[in-house]
Amino acid sequence: MNICEELAIDKPIIQAPMAGVQDWRLAAAVSNAGGLGSIPCGMLAAEQLVEHLHSFNKHSSHSYNVNFFCHDMPMPDESTLEEWLAMLLPYYEEFEVEVPKGLTGLRLPFDDSFADILEEFKPPVVSFHFGLPAADLLDRVKSWGSKVLSSATTAEEGVWLEDNGADIVIAQGLEAGGHRGMFLRTDLNQQLDTAELLTQLKESISLPIVAAGGINKHSDIVAMMDLGASAVQLGTAYLLCEEARTSIVHRAAIKQGTAKTALTNVFSGRLARGVSNRAMKELSFISQLAPEFPYASIALAPLRAAAEKRGRNDFTPMWAGSHYATCREISAGELTRQLWPE
Ligand SMILES: Cc1cc2nc3c(=O)[nH]c(=O)nc-3n(C[C@H](O)[C@H](O)[C@H](O)COP(=O)(O)O)c2cc1C
Structure with missing residues (x-):
């Protein structure tokens, strides 16, 4: 099964979840254009999460991702x-x-109360930042069929994610905007750019890999796929879209x-x-x-x-990612279509 079938999307493009700058609107626009829209849930209270999930499902019948942090508290x-x-x-x-x-107003990690809400909606994809939740919680998420993604910032983290139940690994290179998903070590010297990280992960794990960090246009996506990425995740490129809440x-x-x-x-x-x-x-x-x-x-x-x-x-x-100056004011649907033309 290729990654588009696995995530139930037409284009190998994931709009990165971006807590604080977007909600279900951006996600729905990307999903309706054939990519995978993401709803960032790391800063939402339970009632807001329910509201966002209802709103997304009212405006799109396509596949989507919900994203949580899973840091130690x-x-x-x-x-x-x-x-x-x-x-x-x-x-x-x-x-x-x-x-x-x-x-x-603190960011809280994924827990059973969030899982109770997700169980009702059974989102097709759930992604995590800062590792994975505890095994019993992860089993719950997988029990209703959600595909699980998480970010690796080193080959070591990729191996850990593969061994601990992720279905797909996101290679988050140093160019990426937002929080670094690093969860095994804090040493910045081990952090790699997206191309180098992708290359190392390809040699270390057998799961599909999504490249993230500094990707802004179609030719960037093709370059990542040439290096072995199955799909890409872009955040910064969507920051000026009218559907974003930047x-x-x-x-x-x-x-x-x-x-x-x-x-x-x-x-x-x-x-x-x-x-x-x-x-x-x-x-x-x-x-x-x-x-x-x-x-x-x-x-x-x-x-x-x-x-x-x-x-x-x-x-x-x-x-914002290091290549942010190429951002354009454009609708998210149009951007998604330009990133991966038919
Ligand atoms: C404004 C912003 C907010 C972000 N918030 C999140 C988040 O809530 N959860 C998450 O997993 N990643 C978050 N990220 C990181 C993205 O998942 C992704 O790694 C990054 O956007 C890829 O690099 P790019 O920004 O160069 O496209 C954020 C990135 C940005 C730019």
């Missing part, structure tokens, strides 16, 4: 959090916002296309690639002081809101 380290907040005090003063209190400041930075992207942990506590901005530069991109994922996000959220009200992107995580 460490106990919050109060003293690191306090130090981080204290260091940010001048910014809270500058933007006249309260120092945040409490642990609300914020005004994020869109503006992408359209301007001048600032470089970089890896940073200051927004969430984990490494992610985005367009460089004030928070990344002034908090030194990869900070040893940042609280562990997902707790770091609490501190910058009110600053982001206050800065965006002033039309500034100072504290907005503007996730």
